[in-house]
Amino acid sequence: MSVFGLLNIFKELPAFEQLVTELDEKKAVPALTLPKSGRTAVLAQLYLQRRVPVVLLTGKVESAAAWIQALETWLPPGDVMRRLPEPTPLPYDRGPWSERCRADRLTVLTRLMAGQHPQIPAADMPPLIVTSARAFLQKTMPKRRFMTNTRVLRLRQIIDLEKLLKMWRGIGYEAVSVVEAAGQFSRRGGIIDIFPIATPFPVRIELFGDEIDTMRYFDPATQRSIQHNGSSSTES
Structure with a gap:
């Protein structure tokens, strides 16, 4: 109380x-x-x-x-x-x-x-x-x-996906098939999952071409969406 x-x-x-x-x-x-x-x-x-x-x-x-x-x-x-x-x-x-x-x-x-x-x-x-x-x-x-190794992603942002994935690897994120723990990311076509170190849940990013169309948290145990998210940051 x-x-x-x-x-x-x-x-x-x-x-x-x-x-x-x-x-x-x-x-x-x-x-x-x-x-x-x-x-x-x-x-x-x-x-x-x-x-x-x-x-x-x-x-x-x-x-x-x-x-x-x-x-x-x-x-x-x-x-x-x-x-x-x-x-x-x-x-x-x-x-x-x-x-x-x-x-x-x-x-x-x-x-x-x-x-x-x-x-x-x-x-x-x-x-x-x-x-x-x-x-x-x-x-x-x-x-x-x-500050240099912190990246903020937002809805409608245009990104260079290959450059972004390379940056994540460079600061220690692990490429996996299914994201289950902090510090991991995966790519399935235009769907990118990443579990930032400093967030309680992983984030699922859906692209429309090079533009971020949707971002939402999801449960790593069920892989189901929890809520929409307007932005997300990743840190080394």
């Missing part, structure tokens, strides 16, 4: 308004000596009132999960909060990362890039990212490389 409506009380507190003003003016703000019970409410109201991306960094992995659970009570319904997860291997190990971890981290980067990439408009609400120090210390790709 969300109780974010109670946050309006902060607007009547002079100390809170002074804090917002200092943050807007980019002044140095001393550490807030708040009781644990009030920290989530203050953070939620700061995020909702200032409408800027927020990164909440915790010292422990388990603390990040606890913050997410607590913030869900104070934030309005919607997809605004994201977790930047920790890879299973420790920072000094060279073990493989899980597909879910890579997808979630790329989703966070995509959300942060909204409004900066020329083809991805800014979201109504910027993201609130919750992460641990361990996850935060993991290196990621440079911003320029991430």
